Amino acid sequence: MPEDAAGRSVDPLGLDEAQMRQFGHSVVDRVVDHWLALRDEPVIAMRSVEELTAVLGGPIPRQPSDIDAALELLATTALTNMQRPGHPRFFARVPSPASFAAVLGEWLSTGFNSICTSWLGGSGPTTVETTVVDWLRELMGMPTDTEGILVSGGSMGNVTAIAAARHAGYDGLIYLSDQTHSSIRRGLSVMGWPDDQIRLVPTGADFRWSADAVAAAVAADKASGHRPAIVIASAGTTNTGAVDPLEALADLCAANEIWLHVDGAYGALAALTEPGRVALAGLGRADSLTLDPHKWLFQPYQVGCVLVRGHGLLEACFTMTPEYLRDVEAHGGETEFRNMSLELTRRARSIKIWLTVRAYGLDRIEAAVLRGIELAEVAGRMIEADSFWQLVTPAQLGVVTFVGAGLSDADHTARANALAASGYAVVSTTELGGRTVLRLCTINPLTTEADLAGTLQRLRAG
Ligand SMILES: *Cc1c(COP(=O)(O)O)cnc(C)c1O
Secondary structure: OOOOOOOOOOOOOOOOHHHHHHHHHHHHHHHHHHHHHHHHOOOEOOOOHHHHHHHHOOOOOOOOOOHHHHHHHHHHHHOOOOEOOOOOOEOOOOOOOOOHHHHHHHHHHHHOOOOOOOHHHHHHHHHHHHHHHHHHHHHOOOOOOEEEEEEOOHHHHHHHHHHHHHHOOOOOEEEEOOOOOHHHHHHHHHOOOOHHHEEEOOOOOOOOOOHHHHHHHHHHHHHOOOOEEEEEEEEOOOOOOOEOOHHHHHHHHHHOOOEEEEEEOOOHHHHHOHHHHHHOOOHHHOOEEEEOHHHHOOOOOOOEEEEEEOOOHHHHHHOOOOHHHHHHHHOOOOOOHHHOOOOOOOOOOHHHHHHHHHHHOHHHHHHHHHHHHHHHHHHHHHHHHOOOEEEEEEEEOOEEEEEEOOOOHHHHHHHHHHHHHHOOOEOEEEEEOOEEEEEEEOOOOOOOHHHHHHHHHHHHHO
């Protein structure tokens, strides 16, 4: 039987100390081996449901079995048949180049089964989360009367912010663009936001809003007796990295008592860098802002953050104190994260961010973000230098889009698919202005110029 020094079992299901250490070390070794081999592995791998189920499925095991064999199966079958979001040639959608210190933070907090729900139940993790949220607030240039919380990702961040704004009285028309992330529409739909209260204001030729177009829509809606309530701006669209005119939108919203929510899930963390701050001017004037540390702060999945101006708005929207939490309430601290989003039981997502910043220091993180911005510019120059390619949108916050001479929509998709199937690199296609384009997202600082050149050359060869 598993035992501590006093002869008591420590694992409720019965591993002993030697097994805990042996399998724990084996997990660390497997993970480090994976990191060492990553560059030479296929960027994405997929097998059929039959093949995978044959290995991973089957009847419920009744009896214990060899843990090492089970770990091996997971490492070689489950966790290899996926995209490698940290591979230097993963350019699709949004990569996630997680840092190792962040993984260590995640493991440590999971090993302690961290909880960040109430002050009584988690004053330590709560302090780490308020610290991390305040760091992020400062980096985003938001004022000190801002509160925030870590959530699963950008989708939850956006819904949390919009719910808080509506609860604070911003109920009426909400303005989106054709480039607004799809999670916002889904969020509005589940919130029961009426379709006729959603205004779509198209972007211009550069796939960003003109502030004049939004102002004109707001003025027309007011003239016809509607209540413009919330504007959703993008700080780096997923498609092109374009940033809406945040300063002008902040002026417009301030003048019309409109809530400005900025979706910076993709791009906001570029504000760690000088060119990012220029591109994102006005970011700090948002009434609420979503950002995604699992995209551009070198964190493994999942962690997003939502920041909201005005202390108490999240609590006003999300507080609940059922009878069985009254003693928790009585010991309430300044921050009760259980009352600031839809989650009650919450793990301490902050630990990995705190450790990352502590371990590497902000300067190194900033340099890594800057490298991601520059790599898209390098790719943009390679594309411009080759007459086969034509830029559709220039490098913006780590994203560049382009098309090939004489290629149809289907050709672009076929070339992206063939490249992924080759295992060498993965790029996305997306649709811009009614046509299919190729898209690179280059936020992994491990990417080399040879990786970019090799990817473009293979796409060109078809
Ligand atoms: C990724 C993304 C989201 C959604 O974030 P998740 O973390 O995937 O939930 C929302 N908005 C933008 C602009 C994004 O790039």
